[in-house]
Every structure is written in C-alpha cells, then in structure tokens.
Amino acid sequence: MQRFEIKMYCSPEFPAYRMRRLRRFKIIQETQLKKDDFVYPLFIDENIKKRKEIASIPGQYRFPLKEIVEEVTSLREIGIRSVILFGIPSKKNMVGSEAYNKNGVVQRAIKAIKKEITDIIVIGDVCLCEYTSHGHCGILTEENYIDNDKTLDVIGKIAESYAESGIDIVAPSGMMDGTVRFVRKRLDDEGYTDVAIMAYSAKYNSGFYSPFRDAADSSPSFGDRSTYQMDYKNSDEAMREIYLDIKEGADIVMVKPALSYLDIIYRAKKMFNFPLAAYNVSGEYAMLKLSSLDQDRVMEEILSSIKRAGADIIISYHAKEFIERFL
Template identity: 50%
Template sequence: MTSSLQSDLKTHQALSLPRRPRRLRRNAALRKMVQEAHLHVEDLIYPLFVTEGENTRVEVPSMPGSYRYTLDLLLAEVKEAAQLGIRAIALFPALPEAKKDATGTESYNPNGLVQRTIRAIKETVPDVVVITDVALDPFSDQGHDGIVSETGEILNDETVEVLVKMAVSQAAAGADMVAPSDMMDGRIGAIREGLDNAGYTNVGILAYSAKYASAYYGPFRDALDSAPKFGDKKTYQMDAANSREALTEIELDIQEGADMVMVKPALAYLDVIQLVRQNTNLPVAAYNVSGEYAMIKAAAEKGWIDEDKIVMETLTSMKRAGADLILTYFAKQVAQFLAK
C-alpha cells in the first residue's frame, strides 16, 4: 500500500448511512442468525428404483450415483438412509417387458414387485414413510400413464378405474401414502373414495397436482425403461408455459381429498412453487427431478462446479420458493452434508 493511499484512508470520513445491510453479513454466526430459508434432513424424500432379481445394483447410465436395486439391496439402502435421518422414501418399479400390458394389470397384483417391496420395507424399517407411485407408465406396454385407445387417445376414466385398484393394492401392502403422478382428471377423488371404502382411511394422498410435460424427465425414463412408445404426454401433463393453470389443478385435488400437493419439476418451476405456496395451507412438495440431477452430476464430473455447494444452493432455492418437502436423488448426499 502506498503512503499516499494510507494517508487517504486515515483521513477518510465514513459515509452517513443509517442502514448498512452488510452489518448482518460480517461473519458466519451473524449470517446464520438471519438466514431465511433452511434445509433440514426431515424435508427430504428419497426416490428409489426397485427391480426384480437378487443381489444386483445397476447404475442408471444417465444418473451417476443412482441405481436400480433388487429388493434385498434396496432394503440395505433404505436402512442406510434412515440412519442418516431420512424419514421417507418414494418407490418406483422397473419391470421387465413381459410383465407389462395394455391395461397395467400387474400394477394391482397383490404379489407384484411393488407390493412385495412395500411389505419388506415396513417389516424391516417400519418407521420409514413409504410413498408409492400411482400411474400406469411402469406397467404399460405403451409407456403412457394411462390406457391407450385404438386411435391413440389416452383414456381418462378407464385409467382412473385401474389407478384406484393400484392404490388400494398398495395400501393393503402397507403403503403410508399413495402418490398419483398420472394427471388424469378426477383421480384423486376416486382414489380417496376407493381407499376409504376399502378401510384405508389413514392412508394419505400426495398428489402430483402440477406435473408438467417436461423435457427434464429423460433420465428417469431411462431408469424405468418407461418412455412412451409413441407421441408424448402433453394431452395430460401440463403445458410448461402455464402457471395459473397450476392453481386450478391444485384446487381440484384439494377438493377431492389430497393431503399434500406437488409441483414437478422444481428448478425451472420455482415461480409455480411460490404461487402454490401462497394459495394453499397444505404441505407443498417439489420434485428435484432426474434431469436436474443429471445436469449437476455432469457438470461436477467435468470439474466445472462444486457439486455439494451447487446441490445445497439448488435445494435451498426450492425451500425459499415455498416447498415444505423435496423429493431428490441427492437425499443421502444432502443428509451427509447436513450432518457435518
């Protein structure tokens, strides 16, 4: 430092600023005291892929660090997650083509992969909340979330009948919550009625209420081999350009009996999360989807970003937008980071 600069600093008069926001940023303790959004391990729901077989774990090529597990290894993964403080898992099945058909009949098989997995988890780690997916795409030979007509139309009401059977079957196996992700009209009310009539009044519904027809789902479809065999899902999933429409979907699902609502994807839809949060008192979940996960993983592998810091910043942004719960494939990584 030059002598002239030292002299200037000595004679410098402080600006008269009654408000100095930097006062609250001076050190880590102060910053923590005034932090507005907090991410906790209890906020995390861990999505897991289960497949047939034994003693096998296959990495999803487009989702480094994420795997399809056979049931025996899935149980070990659920135990480890529970030990880290993760209280809920979301279950997704990867079925062989031989078990898929036009109407998803395997979805309500009482001895199917999903049902066996639910029972095993509840026997092994009973305190973990098991949330099950309700949609036909993993069970359909067409890869769509609903039954396909001869003309290629996705049939709404016929699909809902199957979704009710699926949800009741999952509840009978011990699911704590069912999560309809199909976006058929009226399915929340029908599932609620079906569960109640079957005696499962305490089984909750986490509704994929604002689920968009998004390009961020590609790696997930790789994981389950559930990409649509024709067309796309734009006749039932929401238009990515719409936000007000989300409020219509949310309102309908709440009227029909949803216990929680969800926005999916999350990162490109933070405005929708905030809008939903401002318009309901129900818990709001956000799904940090496979494409969001894959982009972070790819950039981290290139050495372009600090993975842990980017993950924490990304998930905190979802909390800041208003999400109470976050489904994320980073759940274990975040739990370990938070425990430091």
C-alpha cells in the same frame, strides 16, 4: 394513498451493516434445510440380482428386491425418514396389470420395508407408465388416446394394493382428471382412511424427465404425454389443478419439476398455504452431475432455492449426498 420514504444510512446504526457481520452465523439465515425436508426416490427392479447403476442418473441405482431393506436401513441411519418407490416389473402388457398385482415388485418391497423398519414413511408412486407395454400413463382407446375413466379404475386398484401392503402415502402421478377424488373414495370405502394422498397436481410435460424414463423403462413407444401433462408455458392452469386436487381430498400437493418452476412453487404456497412438495427431477440432478460446476456448492444452492420458493417437502436424488455432507 400515503407514501412513506425510507432513508438508508451507511452507518453502524443501519441494520444491514450489522447483518453483514453476522452472515457467517446461521441464526440470521432465512432458509435452512433439514433432514426431514427430504424424500429419496428408489427404483426396485424385478429383473436383476444385484444393484445396477443408472447410467443417465450418475450415483443412482436400480435395486433388486432382496437389497431394498438394506438400502432403506442405511438411509434411515443418516436421517432420511421418507422414500418414494418406483417399480420395474418383469413383464408388461397393454393395461399394466402388474402394477396392481398383490405380489408385484413394489407391493413386496412395501411389505419388506415395513416389516423391518417401523419409523420410515413409505410413499408409492401410482402410475402405469412403468407397467404398460406402450409406456403411456393410462389405458388406451382404439385411436391411441388415453381413456381417462378406465385409467382411474386401474389407478384405484394400484392404490388399494399399495394400501393393503402397508403404504403410508400413495402418490398418483398420471395427471388423469378426477384422480384424487376417485382414489380417496376407493381407499375410504376399503377402510384405508389413514392412507394419505400426495397428488402430482402440477406435473408439467417436461424434457427434464428423460433420465428417469431410462431408469424406469417408461418412455412412451409413440407420441408424448402432452395430452395429459401440463403445458410448461402455463401458470394459471397449475393453480386450478392444485385447487381441484385440494378440493378432491389431497393431503399434499406437488409441483414437478422444480427448478424451472420455482415461480409455480412460490405461487402455490402463497395462494393455498397447503402442504407442498416439489420434485427435483432426474434431468435437473443429471445436469449438475455431468457439469464442471462446484458440485457441493451448487447442490446446496439448488435445494435451498426450492425450499426458499415455498416447498415443504423436496423429493430429490441429491438427498442422500446432501445430508451426508451438510447435515
């Protein structure tokens, strides 16, 4: 193979010299964040009368149903066009049946938002952990393992109930095998062919989720989620999971968390060149908020790194603050 030698010259003719003079202008900036990159997470609590700050996620709130339209309206006014909804129900049981209640907290929120705000993309997290009394993401066997196939049936019911309520995108997050294929068929069979699927394709069994579990009352009452979420030491497995979700009919794939998995985001974008979301999760957000770092500077650095790695969509608790300060 022929080798080429590139000589570097420290002179005005060498492009890097001119680039240094131009760095203060965004015209040569390779990675630029924009408002449409972001999805903002919202927690809707059926048990409260007024918004309540989440202690473990500073600056984030649980909202009562009556305040959710006002909050989404304010987000839309600053340029946020996409939100993802998480529900905290008034009652739970072993099978999480409130998750697919047609009058459930998320279902009512979808209807209320869509009635008042027409140009917002509403995404519904489709999972059972907030709704089951045991806090796991699926239906349990007698031996306390997840029954994958029984769980798929419930996930399908949740997705269908969201579609009936007017959702734009369903986001199944439980990492059950065959979820995307099952949900796509269920939605198509019921006539909801225009509802998209954002798959939590590479969702790792991470310690960065703890603040979210406080916020959503979704911590498992026993064990952990290592039998159905990915081992954080694995990279090739993530590519297989993403490939399968694309093949099964996903419209968007996701890597979660983001910061410790920038290599996964990069690999996924290079390998598949497919619409890719990254979830900048609660623990990543809280680490910065509780630190002595320059908040604005590091927030921009974090979000830029996620986009630079290849994410097209960034789900982040920073989104509102970042847009208000920088965009």
